[in-house]
Amino acid sequence: MTTSHASHPDRLLPADPGTRDIARRLLAHVEDLPIISPHGHLEASMFVKDEAFPDPTSLLISPDHYLTRMMHSAGVDLADLRVGGHEGKSAREAWRIFMSHWDLYAGTATGYWVEQEFEHVFGINAERLNVGTPEHADAIFDELTDILAKPDFRPRALAEQFNLEVLATTDDPLDDLADHKALADDPTFSPRVLPTFRPDAYTKMYNAGWAEKTTKLIDTAGDGKAGWEGYLQAMRNRRQYFINHGATSADHGLHDTDTTPLSHEDAQKILDKGLTGTATLAEMRAFEANTTYRFAEMSQEDGLVMTIHPGVYRNHSASAQKKFGADIGADVPFQMEFTNGLRPLLSDFGENKDLISDSSFNRWLRTVSLRSTQDADMAAASNLAANSKMAHQNTRDVLDAVSDGGVMLGRNGALVLGPVVGTLHIKFIAPLNKRVERVMYKTGLSEAAAAEQCALEDRLREEMAHALYQWNPGRDENYDLVINTGLMTYEQIVDLVVETYARKYPLHVRIIPNGKDQ
Template sequence: MKLQLDPDRLFPADPATRAVARALFEQVENLPILSPHGHVDPAILVDDRQFPNPAELFIRYDHYVTRLMHSAGVDLSRLGIPNRQSGEPVASPREVWRTFSENWHLYAGTASGYWLQSTFNQVFGIDVQPSAENADAVYDVIQAALDTDDFRPRALFSRFDIEVLATTDDPMDSLAPHRALAADPSFSGRVLPTFRPDAYLNPSTPGWADKVAALAEWNGSAVSSYTGYIEALAGRRRYFVENGAVSADHGVFEPLAVDLSPAEASALFEKGLSGTLSAAESRAFAGHMLLESARMSTEDGLVMTVHPGVYRNHSSETFAAFGPDTGHDIPVTTTYVENMRPLLEKYGNNADFHLVLFSVDETVYSREVAPLAGFYPSVYIGAPWWFLDAPDSVLRFRSAVTETAGFYRSSGFIDDTRAFLSIPARHDMARRLDSAFLARLVREGRIDEGTAGRIIVDLVDSLPRKVFKL
């Protein structure tokens, strides 16, 4: 079967509305990409090595892709993921690609299928749908391209017109790749680190005490000193700011802020180091540190993003055999209004403090996030994320939040991806969907076309710059 991209894909079926959407999209189609939150390894841009093969590039590390094949009964070892229990050899890259091609039908109607089709066609010029019959031929086309200099990471970064790319980084990271790119006159983009402190803030995280010890050693303070711990976190945040960071990201299970006194927090900190915290005490300390992180953001200016509500490693069998990030993270119910009130009571009316709230629980957008963003100057609505960054759910998101908070309390699009080659397809999809949503409002007489034109440009360009202080 042919792989052909409809130039009007994702636009409304009604011809008149589709024409408005097309005109709006044309205003933003070629604007540079701003990616203020994501998970691309910056080392690929420093080293600028060729990507090894199609299987590693598109399948092995993309749990969006592997999870669907696993659900159809494909063992993850057949997808190039090593089984750390059995030690059995994994499939070769070409075998992985054949398995993927045999199962291509699974991706029809999914966001992953949409992005992959866009990438295959627009980046590699492939004009056939993957199948068992053409698996080797398509593999060879992609491999031949990857073997050329035009498909090295830096060449693609330039081709994709990426202006800003943020990564996600451990607080103790040296940020050497970011520093190298910033000092390289031949590299024109901005690659910004993001402070991701979860493992340092939650005592229930395996290895938390070791993380605390690393902070203390860097800070020259006693491991047992809560004051030194806070100073070290603030110091590492300053280091990130000095190296271009604009945000701190919190991937918490539960968005919870707890206001403890310094004495109460210090006591729980000491119990955490001794391993005697109860589950309730650990939850309280983690909630207190989320509140402390907000305080630090009001001082150092880092945007605070919160990505909550994911049950990690839901399948213990899969985790034991294949490890984390292998497709079995599942959304859970999320609530912000009560849990985050202590934080908003302290900092919610501070317009210089930017708090971006994300969710993989669709119900929370209209019930909680949009009303909060529609009142508090600090709160912005994070773009649809993970299980929700798909065409229909993006349109549902716009419907859920716009009537309460408008367009200007949203973050702009966030691709939040490890899949470097999918970045253009993801941003193109978002621009098309926002154009489609605005076109409907125009045709319904709710806004005029000039207003829609201003909004679409702001959603793509002005809002991400403002919200993330770019």
């Protein structure tokens, strides 16, 4: 029986007994929930090919810059760890080097993570890492090699075992996303693998290959437009392409937080200089700041969540980048200033409710899975949602949103606004096959997945309404009008809504000369 601390059920929980008891109960609620990963660097092709991992070194050491840079700091050549495709040593020899340096990771987050992998994924006592002799390293290498050869350790099988529900990858704007589509269309693979728009290669003039990549972007997706106009059009088009393939966010690795916008004329001048290799570093930074501002502008238009992570000097070691490539761990954080840098962006977009609205109700909804949420999981989430503060906040949000008139979709509006004079409560329904067709068209999901999403949305809506307000939004008697959108055109629906409102509130409707209600 293992005695490793990596197997202890209270690992990482607070030392104080009272606080630890609370932590245990919180952990029990969430530890078996599906994994919803909004940011990752796995390739979708991994799940399409579903090939066995070749050896322990290529899986666990060579691509993990947290491991390799620690050993490099102790004098180990990155080539000997097979970083960047180099084969200075064999996979077995690189594994021996790793185990002989295991003491470097004592007390580190990286060391803890490796221990968890050994203990809970591979079923190997993590204490065996402490013996770094070549013979012992070979024994573990061979044991791991045998494990990785098993069918249940291929990417798809692991995704199922880990209860992976949603994985967002990080993708180049010109990626054709064929692998994402293949996974979405595959009924045998249940996790959702979503692309994430990552435009860094086209915003950082100071990176090698920027001019060639940017020229290709404009020529490929700019709708025939040139220069800065073509650049913006290409970005908009590719963002929409990503959205059509399931993307929900755009990820931006910024050098700093500067978001100062440029005029189109100045942006064009710097773009021209960048394409000819004559831009100064200050101009390159100004161009990057301007693109950050423009991407916020686009997020406001297309709805992609904008994620930024600035303050890191990427590929700090020029010699290491030249020899081993980018993203090998030579990144150094630096002091960051947010207040002044983000001011232009927040001043122009920070008051837009569609862009930044984030009530507790919305946050709760985003934590709930869009697929295969189990009843036990839903019950736990509902228990959290049932507190009065959340319900009160939602009520205030709904009332504020329609204080000057408007249309409220969902949010238990029929109940919250029930007694408000001037409201018309409408329930829209449609045959399941029509709803499934609409979901397939908007999301690109398969028919089975779209049907599953429709069923889940219905259940979540009913259970959330019960948790917050103890009512059922599906009952027809809660509405003034029930409309089957599968049997009517949009124009007919509009006419029916207007007529019903006029009948309910005849004093609120005025007839103007052209015969239209107002």
